[in-house]
Amino acid sequence: MKEKSLTEIWHGPEMESFRREHLAGLQSQCSRSQKDHACHLHHGHLEQYAKFDTSLQYPPIRLDFMVDSFCNLxxxxxTNVLEDNGGYDHDEFWDHCAQHIFPHVKELEIIGGEPFILDNTFRLIDLVTKHNPDCLWRVTTNAHYQFNERFKKAADKMKFESLAVSVDSLKQDTFSQIRAGARLDLVLKTLDDWVDYSQSRPADKPLKIVVNFVIQKDNAYELPSFIDFCLKKSVVPYPILLRDPDDYSIFDWPSDRLLDLFDYLLEHHKAEPHPSLALICHKIFKELPKATQVIRVEKLTRLLAKESQAQST
Ligand SMILES: C[S@@+](CC[C@H](N)C(=O)[O-])C[C@H]1O[C@@H](n2cnc3c(N)ncnc32)[C@H](O)[C@@H]1O
Ligand code: SF4
Incomplete structure (x- = not known):
């Protein structure tokens, strides 16, 4: 990024070979992520704007934009905290994007580091909304700051797909263990401020608030109460199964431990069904040893039969 413009990279040999690999179905660099996260299926809604070719005449229609990996937590x-800080601080990058990239982008996702503690995030929002007010934004934030007029002014200019707030536990102890250095009360207050703000927006510029919950060893059994919390707040729960680093992942547990969690979540799903609980149960099930799966299939079959019967009546 500091040696070439984004346009040069987009039309360059590395990108062409990357596209060629995908078009041939040889996505070796991505196959693990595609299996674990289905990331290749996340953006189907943009397919209408896309052409599938090795070289493309038009600029990118979607950007995942990490302004800087810098974070307050x-x-x-x-693993982002291991990356170098610094980000895009050179004016050529911004001038180039303002002229050639931002006017054409359909969707822009800000990732991080923590985007909302960076002046350059507000610079990005100003630039993109000025050149391209219809761009759709997705933002993920740790909400570890006080919501104020600056956020409101920036958000007022944006059309959102969603804003995700990361809350990995609602228990003070677990929260401060996972989100080291963070205060749960501040995050919950800022979440409430974002929710209040979302309700004040005009109907043609809705803001869907999502709450992320990265399932790991320390919080896995908290998932049902987290979903309950989200339903009460009318926000969308978004559980994410952590796979890397292994040490924190539930898939590092022996199979009897994983099975215990599976049974626990399934019991909750039976009592209060929720699609994200079903999805997580399904993903955990796929990781159980085959012999255990066979036994549990009977249990699942009974549950499915009961649910489909309930739906048809
Ligand atoms: C890297 S953070 C960046 C945005 C912001 N700092 C935040 O925490 O929301 C984006 C999302 O990734 C999640 N995350 C962090 N470490 C992860 C890991 N090892 N696996 C999966 N998701 C992770 C965070 O909890 C957050 O929801
Ligand atoms: S808040 Fe936590 S998850 Fe988000 S970037 Fe910072 S360290 Fe990573």
Missing amino acids: KCVMC
């Missing part, structure tokens, strides 16, 4: 499971 040091969550134990986050």
Whole structure:
């Protein structure tokens, strides 16, 4: 990024070979992520704008934009904190994007580090909304700051797909263990401020608030109460199964431990069904040893039969 413009990279040999590999179905660099996260299926809604070719005449239609990996927290499971800080601080990058990239982008996702503690995030929002007010934004934030007029002014200019707030536990102890250095009360207050703000927006510019919950060893049994919390707040729960680093992942547990969690979540799903609980149960099930799966299939079959019967009546 500091040696070439984004346009040069987009049309360069590395990108062409990357596209060629995908078009041939040889996505070796991505196959693990595609299996674990289905990331290749996340953006189907943009397919109408896309052409599938090795070289493309038009600029990118979607950007995942990490302004900087700098963060005000040091969550134990986050690998972003290992990256160099610094980000895009050279004016050529911004001038180039303002002229050639931002006017054409359909969707922009801000990732991090923590985006909302960076002046350059507000610079990005100003630039993109000025050149391209219809761009759809997705933002993920740790909400470890006080919501104020600056956020409101920036958000007022944006059309959102969603804003995700990361809350990995609602228990003070577990929260401060996972989100090291963070205060749960501040995060919950800022979440409430974002929710209040979302309700004040005009109907043609809705803001869907999502709450992320990265499932790991320390909080896995908290998932049902987290979903309950989200339903009460009318926000969308978004559980994410942590796989890397291994030490924090539930898939590092022996199979009897994993089975215990599976049974626990399934019991909750039976009592109060929720699609994200079903999805997590399904993903955990796929990781159980085959012999255990066979026994549990009977249990699942009974549950499914009961649910489909309930739906048809
Ligand atoms: C890297 S953070 C960046 C945005 C912001 N700092 C935050 O925490 O929301 C984006 C999301 O990734 C999650 N995350 C962190 N470490 C992860 C890991 N090892 N695996 C999966 N998700 C992770 C965070 O909890 C957060 O929901
Ligand atoms: S707040 Fe986000 S970026 Fe910062 S350490 Fe935690 S997960 Fe990583």
